[in-house]
Amino acid sequence: MTTRSGGITRRDFLKAGTGAAIAGIAGWPGSGGGAESRAASRIVLIRDPRAVQPDGTLSAEALGEMLDAAVATLFEKKNAADAWKSIIKPTDAVGIKTNVWAPLPTPSALEATIKRGLAAAGVAERDVGIGDRDVLGDSLFKRATALVNIRPMRTHHWAGLGTCLKNYIMFVPEPSDYHGNACEPLGAIWNLPHVKGKTRLNVLVMMTPLFHGIGPHHFSKSYTWPYAGLIIGTDPVAVDATGARIIQARRDAHFKKPSPISPPPRHIAAADIKYGLGNSDPARIEIVRIGSELDALI
C-alpha cells in the first residue's frame, strides 16, 4: 500500500514546503474548496513607538489614538465615532471580551477607548460589559447582541499562541475540552449559538507581545519586546494569522535560527479550513499599514 492512512502528519506540512507550514501558520494540507471561494480579508496594522515608554509602561494617550485611527481606517470612515456607528446599533448590548492574564492583560486604556466608541454609537452604559473568565455567568454577556474581542498576543503552553480565536474559550463551560491536538478545535466555539455572528471587531494587542514562554507560568519579560502595535479586523483568523507571522519572525530573529512556535498554533489554520471563520493564508489577507514600519518583521 502506498497511500497513507489516517490523518495529517508532518509529511503533509513538508509538502506545503515551509517551516511556517509546519508551524501551522501558513496553510493547511489538502485545503481547498471554501477557502478559495472566500473573499480576501482586510485588516489594519498600526504601530507607534510612543505607545511603549522606555520603562515598558504604556502610554494611554497613544493607545487611544492608535485604536481610534485603526478603527476609522478599517471601516473607511472619517473618524472613529463614525466607524463605531457603522458596526454597532444604539440598541445593542455589547460585551467586550477582554483578557485578564496577569503578566500581560489587555491594557485598560484600550478597553476605555472601546467603551468611548460604543458610547459614541449611542449604546447606553448599562448595555456595555467587560469580562473574561466570568462571561458565561455574566448577565450582560448572556443578553449581548454584539461582541468586541480584544486581547494581547502571546505564546501559549498548549495552543502555541494566545490569539483572538482562543480568547473565546471562556464561552464554554469546560475549556479543557478544547485542549486536544494543541487546541485545534477552538474555532468550533465561534459557531456556538451564543457566540455565532456577534463579533463586530477583533483587536490583537501587539504592544509588548510574548514570543517565547517558559515555566508553568509561561511568562518572562525577557521574551517580550516593544512592537508597539495593534492588529484589528472583522476576520479573527486573518488578524491572528498576521500576528502569528510576526511572532514567528521575532522568534527566528531572536534565536538566530528557525524556531517554530511550539506547539504549532494549528487552531488558526483550522479556523479557516475546518470552521470557515476567515482567511489564514497571507495571500488572502490585505494589510493596511499605518504608522511606523521600523522592524515590522512582515
Place this chain on the structure above:
Amino acid sequence: MILAGMLMMATAEHGKAAVLDLKALLPDHAGEWAASEPIRYYDSDGIFDYIDGAGEVYRAYGLKGCVTRRYEHATLPSVVVDVFEMGSSRDAYGVFTHDRVGEPVEVGGGGLYNAGWFRFWKGAYYVSITPDEEVERTREALVALATAIAALIESPGEKPAILDLLPSAGLDARSISYFHDHLVLNARYYVADDDILKLSGRSEAAIAEYSIEGDRALLLIVIYDSEADAKAAIDSFRQAYMPEAGEKGAVLRTEDGRWVATAQFGQEVAVVFDAASADIAMRLLDDATRHAVEQRGTHQ
C-alpha cells in the same frame, strides 16, 4: 459495606497525609527567603484554575497535586515556588525534560536556569521557581532556595530505564525528552495529529538528538506492553507515515530530503527522523537495536 467504608476512609486519610507531605516542602523560611503567603494546593483537576493550559503537560505525566507559595527576600524581587508531585520519579524527570533550555545547575536530580526561571527534579517532585523579575543576584539566590527545598525531599528518585536503550555514541544527553503521550511528542517534534505510534498515554518513550558525521538526527524509542502491541504500533506508523517504503517499511526519504527509518525489536519500536541519508538512518537504527539487545543481555 463496613469494609468499603473503612477503605474509603483509609484512602481519604492517605490522601490527606500525601497533601501534608507535599505542603511540608514549602517551609515558612528557607535561607534568605521568607514565605509571604499561605500555601495553596491544587489537585490534577483543579490545576487548570492555577496555570491554565500548562496544566495539561503536568497531567500527561501523572500529576497528583501541586502546592505553591510566594517567598520574599530582603533585597531581591519575590518569587513563586511551585512543587508538583508527579506520578513517579520517572515522570518528574519527564516533566523536567519537557523544556531543557538553560544553564545546567547541580540541584536534586538535575536543575536548569534560564531567563530568571529555575527548575529541578528530585524523587517524584518537579520544582519550579519563578521570580517577579530577574536581577543581578537572582540566579545565585534561586539556586540557594532550590537547594534548601531539595534537601527536604528524601528520595533522590531514578531516571527511567528506557534511557539505557539510547546508544551513547553521538548522543546529545541534554536533548533527551521522556514522555508517554503523542501530544507531548508533537510539542517536541511534530509527527502527526493522530496517535499513529499508539503511545496511548501509557507507553514509555524517549527521543534524543544524535550528532552523526557533522549532521544531526533524532532517535525515538518506545517500549510497549507486549511484542504484539509493538507490532501494531510500527504497522500503524508505517501505514500512516511511510507506506511507500513497502511491506518491510524500513527507510524512506521524506519531502524535505531527509530520511526516516523504523525497526522493531521485541517490545520496542525505534524510529529515526531527519537523518541526512539512508545509510545514517539505518546505522543509527542498527546501533539502537544492537544496544537494546546488549542491555537485555546485561539485565538477564
